[in-house]
Amino acid sequence: MGKIIAIASQKGGVGKTTTAMNLAASLAVLEFKTLVIDADPQANTTSGLGHNPKSIETSIYECMVDGVDIQSIILPTNLEHLSLVPSHIDLVGAEVEMINVDNREEKMKEVISSLKDQYDFIIIDCSPSLGLITINALTAANSVIIPVQCEYFALEGLGKLLNTIKIIQTRLNPDLGIEGILLTMYDVRLRLSNQVVEEVRTHFKNMVFETIIPRNVRLSESPSFGLPAVSFDADGKGTIAYLNLAGEVVQRNGLQKSKN
Numbered sequence: 001m002g003k004i005i006a007i008a009s010q011k012g013g014v015g016k017t018t019t020a021m022n023l024a025a026s027l028a029v030l031e032f033k034t035l036v037i038d039a040d041p042q043a044n045t046t047s048g049l050g051h052n053p054k055s056i057e058t059s060i061y062e063c064m065v066d067g068v069d070i071q072s073i074i075l076p077t078n079l080e081h082l083s084l085v086p087s088h089i090d091l092v093g094a095e096v097e098m099i100n101v102d103n104r105e106e107k108m109k110e111v112i113s114s115l116k117d118q119y120d121f122i123i124i125d126c127s128p129s130l131g132l133i134t135i136n137a138l139t140a141a142n143s144v145i146i147p148v149q150c151e152y153f154a155l156e157g158l159g160k161l162l163n164t165i166k167i168i169q170t171r172l173n174p175d176l177g178i179e180g181i182l183l184t185m186y187d188v189r190l191r192l193s194n195q196v197v198e199e200v201r202t203h204f205k206n207m208v209f210e211t212i213i214p215r216n217v218r219l220s221e222s223p224s225f226g227l228p229a230v231s232f233d234a235d236g237k238g239t240i241a242y243l244n245l246a247g248e249v250v251q252r253n254g255l256q257k258s259k260n
Contacts, residue, residue, distance in 0.1 A: 002035075003142050003253055004140060005121065005142065005144065005145055006145070007124065008137065008161065009148075010130045010160065010161055011149075013149070014147045014148065014149045015184035016125065016128065017042075017125050019145065019182060019242075019245075020123050021228050021229075022219070022229050023242055023246055023249065024082055024121070025230050026230060027249070028079045028080070029079065029230050032081065032255075033119050034082050034119060035084070035085065035115060035118075036082065036084055036122075036124075036125065037084075037123070037137075038059075038060065038084065038086055039087060039124050039126055039137050040087055040091075040126065040127040041090075041091040041092040041127060042127070043086065045084070045087070046086040047223065048223030049077045049082075049226065050078060050226035050227065053086065053089070056088050058073045059085075059086045059091065060087055061090045064098070064108060064136070070085060073086065078231055079230075082228075091133065094132070095132040104132065105132070105135050105139050106139055107136055108140040109139050121249075124137045124141060135164075138172075138176060140173075141176060142176070143177040146158070146161060146178070147182045149184050149185040150185055150186040151192070151193075154200065155199070178207055179252065180209045181200065181204050181207050183209070183213065184212075184213040185214075185215045186215060187215045209248055210244075211241055211245040213238065214237050214241060216238035218233040219239075229242060
């Protein structure tokens with residue numbers, strides 16, 4: 001049965017989508033069959049993996065709101081072991097449309113339940129909020145990765161997200177765990193970056209991944225070509241960091257790095 005990991009932060013610009021795309025791609029390169037679900041109305045993961053959101057006719061939105069079979073909308077990517085469930089701007093309206101639906105917090109869990117035995121990993125890219133769609137993702141997930149940028153307001157809002165996770169654990173998903181806190185946008189030249197790393201590691205200890213994602217131009221460029229970093233710049237520092245992160249995730253789950 002596959003491991004479902006949500007990538008969540010209510011702050012924008014922390015490397016959430018970059019992490020969802022590149023962790024999923026790195027797991028696929030390690031030959032784990034991986035599905036990434038774009039649950040963000042901005043649909044950046046969809047475009048970053050080579051599909052134009054404007055041409056997407058059926059997305060995760062139709063699955064959650066209209067009951068469309070998710071198996072029918074899975075798209076390929078440039079990597080053999082990586083597939084995509086796309087998003088669309090219509091997902092913005094899902095929270096309003098689902099307001100009076102029974103068990104509305106569990107719609108995504110219902111939708112993806114048929115996929116768990118088909119993939120080794122399912123990665124969900126959440127929207128930068130703590131709204132209903134993110135709650136759906138956390139209710140469906142086995143664990144959550146929290147990106148924290150190495151900048152001044154690094155810990156701002158982290159407490160609120162951790163509190164939300166505790167509420168979901170209590171009321172909706174008692175099996176939800178924290179896969180880890182991921183430090184992103186690290187600049188070795190900046191004293192502040194090093195201070196943030198030290199502070200986060202002091203507070204959260206083993207919850208923090210050893211891997212730190214550097215601030216890297218090639219990571220920022222790759223989505224504009226519709227490619228994950230591992231396909232765009234295979235030897236880049238950002239690519240290597242995400243491959244290392246994938247290795248940590250695999251190790252934390254007691255798996256081997258390659259199926260062969």
